[in-house]
């Protein structure tokens with residue numbers, strides 16, 4: 001397994017290790033992870049008898065350590081980190097859990113118990129993903145444990161006491177440190193060595209792969225037919241048909257798919273051999289069907305389904321229909337599609353938002369993509385409907401369209417700003433922290449729209465003054481995207497056209513989702529203007545830099561240092 005792409009998944013996140021253990025810090029930094037260390041204040045005093053297994057105890061302790069740090073950091077500045085990692089290592093022998101010795105006598109008791117025998121070392125790990133929204137902290141916990149068997153040699157009393165007098169046992173589970181002098185006590189190890197030292201790096205990386213790089217659908221072994229539990233049909237599962245006659249027969253999905261892959265070649269071929277069926281073209285079918293899923297999502301957003309369910313869910317289809325003023329039959333079907341798309345959950349009490357939907361598809365909230373969805377529904381959808389003629393006739397097809405009336409173009413601009421604001425709020429932190437920009441004191445976000453990225457840059461870098469440069473008709477609406485009386489420090493807005501007017505002076509120019517909009521000659525013109533605005537750097541002074549995040553939030557931004 002190649003590890004760097006795995007660890008790389010955490011590169012743009014603010015990661016905190018909730019541990020005072022120098023070993024854990026070393027293991028994770030040697031793996032290339034960038035993180036802060038915030039030792040947990042959780043007292044390791046859980047009732048061991050309450051846990052069915054020793055590792056369940058270690059996992060719970062690890063989880064509590066991480067949760068304590070996440071909520072403390074959230075309370076402190078209302079912003080929890082993205083990921084908090086907690087761990088707990090214990091030694092077990094004969095059903096007894098050994099943690100750190102209280103004193104030398106305690107260390108002696110522990111080491112005597114381990115002397116000449118094999119014991120288990122468990123490390124429980126909790127990876128917590130945090131999301132602070134509207135002052136609330138949401139946490140997703142992923143937990144696991146690793147066991148390693150360690151066998152001690154027969155050790156003399158003298159050696160045990162000499163080892164105890166070295167002071168090494170005192171901050172270590174079981175009273176020894178395998179990575180140092182304690183290595184002399186150990187005859188053999190079965191399993192992950194680093195797990196004994198305090199952190200099961202290999203298992204951790206596998207978890208990251210599971211979390212961030214799930215296997216492609218075609219790589220997952222198909223579930224045997226008999227093991228698929230019986231499910232209700234569309235009609236039975238949905239309460240939509242209640243009191244609504246016109247719905248027609250039930251169907252298994254949006255488009256009548258049975259949900260099963262088509263049968264492969266029928267039985268043995270003429271030679272009695274079974275032919276290998278060609279790979280099932282799931283990606284292709286997803287592409288063909290994709291527009292239906294998008295439109296279902298757009299429609300549910302437009303009808304405010306996710307807002308209604310965020311406020312009042314879970315609700316039956318009939319109640320949702322009443323609230324959004326739509327037909328019961330249609331609403332029921334739309335809700336079921338949203339369930340199939342993973343946007344809603346359905347239980348006996350009705351339909352409710354998934355966390356994803358409440359966070360991103362309801363119209364309010366710091367992580368809302370509602371405006372972004374609306375823009376795609378109202379603008380991108382229409383433009384893409386004309387794709388064929390655009391390809392046939394070239395860009396002049398678009399140029400030949402009648403001019404929009406000014407009020408329409410104002411509405412369209414506002415919709416566009418809403419879309420960009422939502423998306424940028426979501427990605428700004430990753431862009432702002434992708435590079436260390438602390439050496440700059442001035443930046444200019446060209447086409448910075450509502451200032452969502454500029455605000456994050458100013459927040460991240462206390463010395464940085466940020467200018468947002470955008471068209472006057474954009475700047476005019478900025479205040480409606482921020483709370484009343486919003487007066488950000490070190491952030492100001494300058495109206496202008498970056499193709500015509502002088503660019504504000506700055507050490508750092510940011511072009512976020514700008515360049516893709518223009519043909520090559522325009523891009524060249526814009527970059528030349530930026531280049532001309534950059535004063536020549538010196539070896540001692542701050543250097544000029546241009547940041548372009550057109551590649552999207554996950555790809556590393558391109559950098560040009562002039």
Ligand SMILES: Cc1cn([C@H]2C[C@H](O)[C@@H](COP(=O)(O)OP(=O)(O)OP(=O)(O)O)O2)c(=O)[nH]c1=O
Nearest residue numbers: 019020021088089172173176177178196197198
């Ligand atoms: C068995 C063994 C444990 N240890 C260490 C790993 C852990 O740091 C420690 C077990 O105590 P833990 O309670 O797991 O961790 P900690 O108190 O050091 O740090 P924190 O609670 O803040 O996360 O024992 C070794 O260094 N070598 C060993 O061979």
